[in-house]
Amino acid sequence: MHNPYKPIPMRIARTVVETDDQSLKSFELVFEREADREKFFAKYRPGQFCQLSIFGKGEAPFGVASAAWEGDFVRFTINKIGVFTRAIHKMKSGDAISMRGPLGNGFPIEDWKGSNILIIGGGYAFTTLFALAQHLLAPEIRSQYNDLTVIYGAREPGLFLYKEEIETWYKRDDINLYQAIDRPVEGWSHFVGYVPTVTKEIAPSAENTVSFVCGPPVMIKFTLPVLDELGFPPERIYTSLEKRMKCGIGKCGRCNVGHKYICKDGPVFTFAELRELPADL
Amino acid sequence: MYKVLPKTDLPKLIGRWMEQATVYAPVRQGDFTKFEPLSDPAQADLYYAANTRYPPKSLFLPQSEVMFRVKDGEFESTEDEVSSRVILGIHSCDTRALQLLDGVFLTGDYQDPYWAKKREQTTLVVLGCADPCETCFCTSVGSGPFDKRGADVMLIDIGDEYVADVRNEKGQALFGHLPDASRKQIDKSRQVQAAAAAGMKKPFETEGIKDKLYSLFDSDFWPKIQQSCLGCGACTFLCPTCYCFDIVDEAQRNERVRNWDTCMFRIYSQEASGHNPRPTNTERVRQRIMHKYAYFVELYDEIGCTGCGRCVRYCPVDLDIRQIIRSAQAWEES
Numbered sequence: 001m002h003n004p005y006k007p008i009p010m011r012i013a014r015t016v017v018e019t020d021d022q023s024l025k026s027f028e029l030v031f032e033r034e035a036d037r038e039k040f041f042a043k044y045r046p047g048q049f050c051q052l053s054i055f056g057k058g059e060a061p062f063g064v065a066s067a068a069w070e071g072d073f074v075r076f077t078i079n080k081i082g083v084f085t086r087a088i089h090k091m092k093s094g095d096a097i098s099m100r101g102p103l104g105n106g107f108p109i110e111d112w113k114g115s116n117i118l119i120i121g122g123g124y125a126f127t128t129l130f131a132l133a134q135h136l137l138a139p140e141i142r143s144q145y146n147d148l149t150v151i152y153g154a155r156e157p158g159l160f161l162y163k164e165e166i167e168t169w170y171k172r173d174d175i176n177l178y179q180a181i182d183r184p185v186e187g188w189s190h191f192v193g194y195v196p197t198v199t200k201e202i203a204p205s206a207e208n209t210v211s212f213v214c215g216p217p218v219m220i221k222f223t224l225p226v227l228d229e230l231g232f233p234p235e236r237i238y239t240s241l242e243k244r245m246k247c248g249i250g251k252c253g254r255c256n257v258g259h260k261y262i263c264k265d266g267p268v269f270t271f272a273e274l275r276e277l278p279a280d281l
Numbered sequence: 282m283y284k285v286l287p288k289t290d291l292p293k294l295i296g297r298w299m300e301q302a303t304v305y306a307p308v309r310q311g312d313f314t315k316f317e318p319l320s321d322p323a324q325a326d327l328y329y330a331a332n333t334r335y336p337p338k339s340l341f342l343p344q345s346e347v348m349f350r351v352k353d354g355e356f357e358s359t360e361d362e363v364s365s366r367v368i369l370g371i372h373s374c375d376t377r378a379l380q381l382l383d384g385v386f387l388t389g390d391y392q393d394p395y396w397a398k399k400r401e402q403t404t405l406v407v408l409g410c411a412d413p414c415e416t417c418f419c420t421s422v423g424s425g426p427f428d429k430r431g432a433d434v435m436l437i438d439i440g441d442e443y444v445a446d447v448r449n450e451k452g453q454a455l456f457g458h459l460p461d462a463s464r465k466q467i468d469k470s471r472q473v474q475a476a477a478a479a480g481m482k483k484p485f486e487t488e489g490i491k492d493k494l495y496s497l498f499d500s501d502f503w504p505k506i507q508q509s510c511l512g513c514g515a516c517t518f519l520c521p522t523c524y525c526f527d528i529v530d531e532a533q534r535n536e537r538v539r540n541w542d543t544c545m546f547r548i549y550s551q552e553a554s555g556h557n558p559r560p561t562n563t564e565r566v567r568q569r570i571m572h573k574y575a576y577f578v579e580l581y582d583e584i585g586c587t588g589c590g591r592c593v594r595y596c597p598v599d600l601d602i603r604q605i606i607r608s609a610q611a612w613e614e615s
Contacts, residue, residue: 082553253525
């Protein structure tokens, strides 16, 4: 019988310090075994997560921050905050690490071919949204969707993730990018203001549009009414949830919201689905 | 198929099983009994009153279980390190619990190989419960003292003999060689079964309990009923259907293990950011009750409680789940 708790061996191929405050780092992991790589990419879609494992420090779940076409690696962007994340922040390219996944449902992007896509992200919750945007920007995939709009807010310019890649988006005509920071900073030529305000200002059309919204709870709280006003029904607003997890496969019990397990039934839900669940977040 | 076994022959039969398998049975330890592997058939105590203090769930989900031995970064799985076992004298409530947990561990996209292997390697010789005690309420939650679901064999005590209702091939392997029970013995076993269930009170109604609990999610009901709860988690550790676990690395032993965990502890849902979706006892008590009487029902169409009564019997402040469900059913928002 397959053992879903058993991690596979990986290696860190590259690390990137993402933010000026050094608190967020990206890790690009490559597979030690070809069969594992094939299995992973046969299943992976943006919005899914993996359990990373450093023996002795335990396991922790992280959303995948890369699209399959980017290469044979899997990217994770990790905030230095707890025992596991402090340990991984000390690791370097060439180091061995273990992984389980991909886990969870991911963004059901295939259901929305022919639609406009609106991505709204705030702070370091942008990781799986970045994977989604990157996925959509692959030439053979991009043509299957209409307009692609990304609204991405951070407290200050130095806290944006994936700065180099995102800079290239400005040069493309198949993605509308709106970056916003909280307060004016010299040299900043994009938006200034909180994500909900900027969203209201840009006012993307809700017609034939599906939205994907991830960010800190306070951003979500104030963005939802704006989307509602713009005419987005809750069935067309997706978000990704986080909770403390252990097994990642719906067995260990702790990440439930009502009868749903975030690891197995999520982490992606529509707000219509969340309305049906008890408020246990 | 009904077989008959004189009680005096039981030790011999156990001895025979012990040649092939590890046999677990309730063994007296001071003032309580606990399922232990037998080294001598005489250790088996099938006359234990009420229930064993610990449910036999630990024989399937050990309190601490090695999942992997880790060598040079390779995780070597341990699920195959279990051989043939017989559990003798398990009651229907605890057997039912194993069946309910099969839903958790063996259905859906992922199966738990540790649970699966132990279930596969185990024969359950269930002892029907002729004398349910004060704290038992199996009949209120869709079961009964002689519920045969999940049993490989059901033993019914008819006085000097046991009538063995052999349910399948696993049971046949242990009891097939015994003489068939007579018509009279089978009739007597039916009387015993009917009398046991008839004598049990029904402390609450489960009709509509799921929807009622959902409707109370944000109500004053939970702050009120949790007031005396210490959050000690004893109810969850002794509960045969509580299965939540933590996964930790024992680096010095080179093992990744899973340990029982409990939704009654703050740290269970505490996130690295500091946020906790269940910051007080109110949310935690609500989670425990709603998991069993609402979420489990939603997922498996069964109540996730078997009425074994351990949480009632061993709660240090006498919180009684029967009373909680009764109060929930009667609760009206002021």
